Amino acid sequence: MTDLGxxxxxxxxxxxxxxxxxxxSVRGDEATGASNARWTALWTSLVxxxxxxxxxxxxxxxxxxxxxxxxxxxxxxxGLTYKMGVDGISVLFVLLSTALTPLCILASWESITTRVRDxxxxxxxxxxxxxxxxxxxxxxxxxxxxxxxxxxMYLIIGIWGGPRRVYSAFKFFLYTLVGSLxxxxxxxxIWNMTGTTDIxxxxxxxxxxxxxxxxxxxxxxxxxxxxxxxxxxxxxxDAHVEAPTGGSVILAGVLxxxxxxxxxxxxxxxxxxxxxYFAPVIYALSVVAVVYTSLVAFAQTDMKKLIAYSSVxxxxxxxxxxxxxxxxxxxxxxxxxxxxxxxxxxxxxCVGVVYDRLHTREIARYGGLAKIMPVYSLAFMLFxxxxxxxxGTAGFAGEILVLIGSFKVNFWLALLGATGMxxxxxxxxxxxxxxxxxxxxxPDLMGMxxxxxxxxxxxxxxxxxxLWMGVYPSSFTSFFDATVASLVDHHQAALAATxxxxxxxx
Amino acid sequence: xxxxxALPEIVLALLGMAILVFGVLRKQDCFHLCSMLxxxxxVVTAALVLNGSGGLGFHGQFIADxxxxxxxxxxxxxxxxxxxxxxxxxxxENLRRFEFPVLVLYATIGxxxxxxxxxxxxxxLGVELNALAIYVLAAFARDDLRSSEAGLxxxxxxxxxxxxxxYGISLVYGFSGTMDFAVLADALADPKKVSAGxxxxxxxxxxxxxxxxxxxxxxxxxxxxxxxxxxxxxxxxASAPKVAxxxxxxxxxxxxxxxxxxxxxxxxxxISIASMLLGAFAAMGQGNIKRLMAYSSIGHMGYLLVGxxxxxxxxxxGILIYLVSYVFTNAGMFACIIGMRRGGRSVERIAxxxxxxxxxxxxxxxxxxxxxxxxxxxxxxxxxxxxxVFIAAVNSGLWTLAIIxxxxxxxxxxxxxxxxxxxxxxxxxxRFDAQPASLSLVAGAGAIFTTMFFIFPAPIVAxxxxxxxxxxx
Numbered sequence: 001m002t003d004l005g006x007x008x009x010x011x012x013x014x015x016x017x018x019x020x021x022x023x024x025s026v027r028g029d030e031a032t033g034a035s036n037a038r039w040t041a042l043w044t045s046l047v048x049x050x051x052x053x054x055x056x057x058x059x060x061x062x063x064x065x066x067x068x069x070x071x072x073x074x075x076x077x078x079g080l081t082y083k084m085g086v087d088g089i090s091v092l093f094v095l096l097s098t099a100l101t102p103l104c105i106l107a108s109w110e111s112i113t114t115r116v117r118d119x120x121x122x123x124x125x126x127x128x129x130x131x132x133x134x135x136x137x138x139x140x141x142x143x144x145x146x147x148x149x150x151x152x153m154y155l156i157i158g159i160w161g162g163p164r165r166v167y168s169a170f171k172f173f174l175y176t177l178v179g180s181l182x183x184x185x186x187x188x189x190i191w192n193m194t195g196t197t198d199i200x201x202x203x204x205x206x207x208x209x210x211x212x213x214x215x216x217x218x219x220x221x222x223x224x225x226x227x228x229x230x231x232x233x234x235x236x237x238d239a240h241v242e243a244p245t246g247g248s249v250i251l252a253g254v255l256x257x258x259x260x261x262x263x264x265x266x267x268x269x270x271x272x273x274x275x276x277y278f279a280p281v282i283y284a285l286s287v288v289a290v291v292y293t294s295l296v297a298f299a300q301t302d303m304k305k306l307i308a309y310s311s312v313x314x315x316x317x318x319x320x321x322x323x324x325x326x327x328x329x330x331x332x333x334x335x336x337x338x339x340x341x342x343x344x345x346x347x348x349x350c351v352g353v354v355y356d357r358l359h360t361r362e363i364a365r366y367g368g369l370a371k372i373m374p375v376y377s378l379a380f381m382l383f384x385x386x387x388x389x390x391x392g393t394a395g396f397a398g399e400i401l402v403l404i405g406s407f408k409v410n411f412w413l414a415l416l417g418a419t420g421m422x423x424x425x426x427x428x429x430x431x432x433x434x435x436x437x438x439x440x441x442x443p444d445l446m447g448m449x450x451x452x453x454x455x456x457x458x459x460x461x462x463x464x465x466x467l468w469m470g471v472y473p474s475s476f477t478s479f480f481d482a483t484v485a486s487l488v489d490h491h492q493a494a495l496a497a498t499x500x501x502x503x504x505x506x
Numbered sequence: 507x508x509x510x511x512a513l514p515e516i517v518l519a520l521l522g523m524a525i526l527v528f529g530v531l532r533k534q535d536c537f538h539l540c541s542m543l544x545x546x547x548x549v550v551t552a553a554l555v556l557n558g559s560g561g562l563g564f565h566g567q568f569i570a571d572x573x574x575x576x577x578x579x580x581x582x583x584x585x586x587x588x589x590x591x592x593x594x595x596x597x598x599e600n601l602r603r604f605e606f607p608v609l610v611l612y613a614t615i616g617x618x619x620x621x622x623x624x625x626x627x628x629x630x631l632g633v634e635l636n637a638l639a640i641y642v643l644a645a646f647a648r649d650d651l652r653s654s655e656a657g658l659x660x661x662x663x664x665x666x667x668x669x670x671x672x673y674g675i676s677l678v679y680g681f682s683g684t685m686d687f688a689v690l691a692d693a694l695a696d697p698k699k700v701s702a703g704x705x706x707x708x709x710x711x712x713x714x715x716x717x718x719x720x721x722x723x724x725x726x727x728x729x730x731x732x733x734x735x736x737x738x739x740x741x742x743x744a745s746a747p748k749v750a751x752x753x754x755x756x757x758x759x760x761x762x763x764x765x766x767x768x769x770x771x772x773x774x775x776x777i778s779i780a781s782m783l784l785g786a787f788a789a790m791g792q793g794n795i796k797r798l799m800a801y802s803s804i805g806h807m808g809y810l811l812v813g814x815x816x817x818x819x820x821x822x823x824g825i826l827i828y829l830v831s832y833v834f835t836n837a838g839m840f841a842c843i844i845g846m847r848r849g850g851r852s853v854e855r856i857a858x859x860x861x862x863x864x865x866x867x868x869x870x871x872x873x874x875x876x877x878x879x880x881x882x883x884x885x886x887x888x889x890x891x892x893x894x895v896f897i898a899a900v901n902s903g904l905w906t907l908a909i910i911x912x913x914x915x916x917x918x919x920x921x922x923x924x925x926x927x928x929x930x931x932x933x934x935x936x937r938f939d940a941q942p943a944s945l946s947l948v949a950g951a952g953a954i955f956t957t958m959f960f961i962f963p964a965p966i967v968a969x970x971x972x973x974x975x976x977x978x979x
Contacts, residue, residue: 077823077967078897118863140893144884144960151878154923158931159863166931170923177883177919181912184893188900188908 007070009084009135012052016124019044023121034116041120045102052098059091064482079196083137088483089264090134093257096341097130100253104246106458107349111245111356126152130254139187139197147180161242168242175235179225186218203269216274219267227259230289233312240308245352252311253345257337260318272494279323287416289316294423303351303361306431313420314340320417321402325491329405330484331477336398339469343386343394346462350380357448368440373450377436379459384432386466388425394469511563511570514554515618521547522611529604537602544607545586552582566686569624576973577621577753584746585614587837587948592738594942595844601647613639617750626675626685636747637664644735656734663727671714677707690762697766705769712773718751721807722780732800740796741840744803745833752810756822759814760977767817774815779910781808786917795843795856805918806832812907813895821898822974828891830966838952839876841945842869848938856925861934870929872953877926879956881919887959
C-alpha cells in the first residue's frame, strides 16, 4: 500500500470513528457518560495527533508530489477509486486538524454541560471529515468528506450554540450546500469528459478553455462560500457568533481553510487558463474583503463577531496570494492559512475564556482585565499581535510573502492588500484596549479568575506554535516549498502551451 | 410455452391462496401467524427468482431477465419490510386481520408481473392486480373516515389513470397492430415512419404510468392518500409499488419505444422537472409528516425520472441504484414514523418530534440519517443514488435536468434539515411510547444500510449495471 507498510492516512481519517463507537457503546447515567465521553474523545484525538506526527517525521520535504498514497478500487464502473495521499499543500492542514481537535475538546471540557456524549461524537466525526477532506485524492471522495463536514457542524452550531443558533445553523448549512452542489455539477462534467475523478490524473488533463471557465465558476461558487469571500461571507459571522467555542475554533482554524485548499488543489492546477482569466476578479473581491470587512470588524461590539470579520479579511489576503501565481504569493498564502488557523483559533479560545466566566461577548462589558488576569492578558496580547502580523509572530511571514508576491503582479494590489495590515492593527488593538486595559470598575469583573491549569494547557501549545512560526518559519515552509515550486512551474507551462498554440493558430 | 419462467409468481399466488384459506378456516385470530407465513412466502419466492432461468415465456408475454430478477428481489425484500412494520401498528389500531398480509402478497404478485411484462396486456394485468389490492389496503381502516376517503380517492383517480393507460395501449395497438414489446420495437425501429396517433398513444401511456409513480402533474392524489391511509399502508405504497411502477415505466420506454427516444424524451424531461420542483417546494409548508413524505416521494420520483429521460443504460443503472437506496431509507423512515405513538395514540405532526434527540436518541439518530440521506448529503446512500442518476443526465447532455435537480436538492434539504432541527434544537415534547422490536429492527437495519452503503456499493452497482444491460442488449 504505502511505503510505510500500513495505510497511515486512512488510519488517521477513520480512527476518530473508533472513539465514536466507544462513546456510543458505553451506557450509564448522565454524569458518568459525560465524563467517559470527554476522556474517550480526548484520548482518541490525542492518539490521532501522535499518529499524525509520523507525517511530520516521515514526510519527504524535497518531494513535490504525493506521498503516503493509498488506492483501493471502489466503484470501478464509474472510474472511482478510494485514493488518499498528501503533498506539501495538504500535509500541514492534516496536522493542523489533528492538533486543533484535542485542544477544542479540552476547551469544551467545562463549557459544554448538556449532551456531552453527542457533542464529543459530533466532534470526532468532524475530525474524520476534516482529515479526509485534506487527504482525499479522488474528487468524489473529496466531495464526500467536504460535504460530510456539514452534518456534524450543523448539529454543533444548532444544539450547543447561542440564542440565534437555529438561524445560523440553517444559514451555514444552506449556503455551503448550494455552493457544493454547483461543485458536484462540475465534478459530473469532469467525469463525463475524462471518465475519471482521480485528482492526480485530472491535474495533468488539459480542459478546453470554454469548459475551464464554467468549471472555474462552479468551483468558485463552492470554495468562495467556504472561504468565505466577500460578498458570500455573511454566513460566517452568524455561524461563528452562535457556535460554541470549540465549534468556532474549528470553523476558523480548519473549515475556512478548506475553501482556499480547494482553490490550490483544484482550480489552480486543473484550470490554469480560467484561473488566469478570473484572477483580476478575485483580486477585486479580495481587496474589497480586506478593506470592507476590516472596517466592519472595527465597528463590532461583539468580540466573536469582530474576530469573525477579521477572519474574512485575512482570508482575503490568502486569496490574493493564491492568485498571484508566483512562489512568494503561494507560499505566503499557505503560511497565512496555517498561521490564521492557529491564531484565529487561539483568539476564539480567548473569547471563550472570558465568555465562560461572564457569559457575555459584549466588548463594553469588559475592561481592565489586565489587573486581575495577567496570564490571560499576556496570551491574548500575543495572539493579538500575531493577528496584526507583528514580526516575530506567526502572522508576519505569511502577510509579507503575500505582499511581495502581489507586488510582482501589481503595485496597487499590493498597496490595497497592505491596508489590511494597518486596519488589522486598528481593530485588534482597539479590541485589546477595551477588554484588557482601562479601569476595572465593573463589579462583576472583580471576581474573575485568571487562567486555570486546564486553560493554560490549552493555550501553551498555541503560544509555542505562534512564536515558532514567527521566529523560524522555514520549519513549516520547507514542507511546501517543493510542491509550490512545481505548482508554479505547472501553471507557467500550461500558460506557455496555450500562448504557443495561439501563435500557431494565428 | 415456457411457463416455468413464471414459477415464482405461480408459487406465490398459490401460497397466497393457501394463507387465505388457512386464515378463513382457522377461527381464532391469526394476524401474526399469517404475516409470518407471508414473509416466508416472500423468502421462498425470492429464492425461486434467484434460481430461475431467463427467457421469454407464454408466447412472448412474459419475460425473465437480469433486470426483472434485480427488481423482483428488491420488491420482495421491500414488501417483506412492509409487513414487518405493519405488525405492531395493526395490533394497536385494531386492524389485526389476516387479510392484510394476504392483500400485500397479492399486490406483490401484481408488481412481479408488472416487472416481467413483455406485452401491453401483461402490463395492464399486473398494474391492475397491484392497484386493486392497494385500493383495499388504503381503505383498510374502514371505520376511520380518512382511511375510507383515501381508499375511495385512490380508487377513483386510479381508475381514471387506468383508463388513460388503457386508451394509450389501444392507440398503440391500433396504429401498430401488435402488443408484443419485441415486435413493437421492430416495428418502430424507424422513427420517421411512426404515425402521430401512435405517439399520442405513448403520451397517454406515459400519463397513466406517471400517475402510478405519482409524478407531477399526476400527483394530486398522493398527499391525501398518503395522509389518510393507515401508516404501514402508506409506507408500503411509497416503496414497493413505486419500485415496480418505475421499473415497468423504464422497460416500456426503453424496450418497445426505445427507438422513439426523440419523441418521448421531452415529455419525460417535463414530468421530471415538474416533480422535482413540486417535491422541493410543496413539502416546505407541511406540518404533517406523512404529507411531507408524500411530497418528498414525488420529488424522489422526479430524480428517478431523470434516469429514464436520459434514455441510456447508464440512466437505467442509476434508477436501479437509486431505488435500492430509496426503499431502504424509506422503510426505515416509515418505521420511525409508525413508532410515533404517544399514550397509545399515533401522532403524525412534525412538531411531535420536538426534542426527540433527548427523549429517544436512537430514533432521532436513525431519523437524522434517513433525512440527510434523502437530502442527498454524502456519505449516505441517497447521495450515491443521486450521483448515479445525475451522471446519466450529464452523460446524455441533459444539463437542464442536472442543474434543476441540484437546485431542487438544495431546496428540499431545507425541509429535511428542518425536521432535524425540530428533533435536536427544539424543546422536548412528551416522550413517545416504547418502541416495539419489529420497528426498531427495520429502523436499525435501514439506518445501517443507509450509512454503510457507500463502503460496499460495488456489488450492487455491478448487479444494477448488468440488469440495465439486459434491457439495452
